[in-house]
Amino acid sequence: MNEPTSIDNSTVLVTGASGFIGGHIVQSLLDKKCNVHCLVRRSSDLRWLDRTRVKLHFGDLADPLFLDDFLNQIDYVFHCAGLTQAKSRKEYFRVNADACQNLYEKCSDAGKNLKKIVHLSSLAAVGPALPNAPVNEATPCKPVTFYGKSKLAGEKIAGRFSSSLPITILRPPVVYGPRETNFFTFLKGITKGWNVKMGSSQRVLSLIYVQDLVDAMLKAAVCPTESGNAYFITDGNSYSWDLVVKTASNLLNVKPRTLRIPDSLLIFIGLFLEFISIYRTTPPLLDSQRMIDIRQSTWTASSQKFFDDCKFDPQYDLQKGLEETLNWYKEHQWL
Numbered sequence: 001m002n003e004p005t006s007i008d009n010s011t012v013l014v015t016g017a018s019g020f021i022g023g024h025i026v027q028s029l030l031d032k033k034c035n036v037h038c039l040v041r042r043s044s045d046l047r048w049l050d051r052t053r054v055k056l057h058f059g060d061l062a063d064p065l066f067l068d069d070f071l072n073q074i075d076y077v078f079h080c081a082g083l084t085q086a087k088s089r090k091e092y093f094r095v096n097a098d099a100c101q102n103l104y105e106k107c108s109d110a111g112k113n114l115k116k117i118v119h120l121s122s123l124a125a126v127g128p129a130l131p132n133a134p135v136n137e138a139t140p141c142k143p144v145t146f147y148g149k150s151k152l153a154g155e156k157i158a159g160r161f162s163s164s165l166p167i168t169i170l171r172p173p174v175v176y177g178p179r180e181t182n183f184f185t186f187l188k189g190i191t192k193g194w195n196v197k198m199g200s201s202q203r204v205l206s207l208i209y210v211q212d213l214v215d216a217m218l219k220a221a222v223c224p225t226e227s228g229n230a231y232f233i234t235d236g237n238s239y240s241w242d243l244v245v246k247t248a249s250n251l252l253n254v255k256p257r258t259l260r261i262p263d264s265l266l267i268f269i270g271l272f273l274e275f276i277s278i279y280r281t282t283p284p285l286l287d288s289q290r291m292i293d294i295r296q297s298t299w300t301a302s303s304q305k306f307f308d309d310c311k312f313d314p315q316y317d318l319q320k321g322l323e324e325t326l327n328w329y330k331e332h333q334w335l
């Protein structure tokens with residue numbers, strides 16, 4: 001396989017640019033002197049985007065009428081928009097699947113010069129692994145939640161367009177790093193001296209630090225892979241949840257007490273939190289769908305194929321990634 005070329009100075013579109021991962025990729029693309037177009041919504045929180053250096057386009061991807069008059073200038077698309085939490089199956093599918101159809105139809109019509117679309121999917125699209133057997137690209141997809149099912153539907157749409165558009169699909173596991181807010185809630189609990197242990201299983205998971213994921217996305221953009229290929233992308237390790245807690249506690253210099261939530265209570269807690277958020281516009285951090293995720297013991301994947309095909313070498317393990325993350329939270333007074 002040829003050595004990847006460079007994305008420097010290209011014109012790129014980032015969807016979901018106001019989000020956690022989208023915001024980080026925008027920063028890296030600006031560092032590479034790219035001309036960055038960002039698709040955001042009128043309601044998006046734009047505090048992490050440097051508005052003097054990016055071109056903003058306002059639109060809702062789930063609305064087929066979103067503006068697309070700039071697409072013919074674009075070399076690369078990083079499709080990061082997605083819903084990781086929603087109140088219904090319909091909402092997940094509207095954004096994680098229908099929006100892909102809208103975007104790729106527009107790309108087919110206007111984006112004749114596109115060199116690559118990097119489509120951000122998720123390990124959840126494939127589902128959990130068996131103990132000691134990380135999933136890989138040959139594993140049949142068996143998503144267990146609405147989120148996972150909607151991400152798989154998005155992948156299938158990307159797959160259908162892959163004969164006319166150059167698309168690479170990436171499937172990260174849990175992504176952590178500066179500005180992230182879910183993993184942050186766990187870290188905040190540890191800082192306050194509490195390790196909330198959900199369920200009885202010994203949980204094992206893959207992880208990736210956000211800068212490694214961003215670098216992998218940039219690599220995927222220029223790596224000559226077959227269109228429609230889907231790759232797992234992790235930091236190359238598997239971690240027990242106990243090790244995650246221990247690493248965070250050591251870095252924070254705390255000895256948290258463990259609060260155990262039995263398996264039998266998980267679904268009830270999820271349903272209760274859903275019930276009390278009925279009249280809120282945002283979904284709760286934990287709901288019955290999230291509890292299905294949590295009850296799986298093993299969320300691990302092998303990303304050897306991506307490492308080999310695209311010559312990618314992650315730079316962060318949990319210790320190094322968490323250290324940078326915690327420093328950022330402290331500097332920004334989140335912790």
Ligand SMILES: NC(=O)c1ccc[n+]([C@@H]2O[C@H](COP(=O)([O-])OP(=O)(O)OC[C@H]3O[C@@H](n4cnc5c(N)ncnc54)[C@H](OP(=O)(O)O)[C@@H]3O)[C@@H](O)[C@H]2O)c1
Pocket residue numbers: 015016017018019020021022039040041043044045059060061062063080081082083084095099120121122123151171172173174175176
């Ligand atoms: N974070 C993880 O651990 C993780 C793991 C695996 C895969 N992923 C995938 O990575 C992608 C990005 O995740 P993230 O963690 O960065 O999520 P995030 O912080 O919630 O960002 C999601 C982005 O998508 C945008 N978006 C949502 N609905 C939209 C719509 N209808 N039209 C246009 N934009 C819309 C959001 O815009 P607003 O700011 O307006 O809401 C936001 O910019 C998602 O596809 C997710 O499935 C994430």
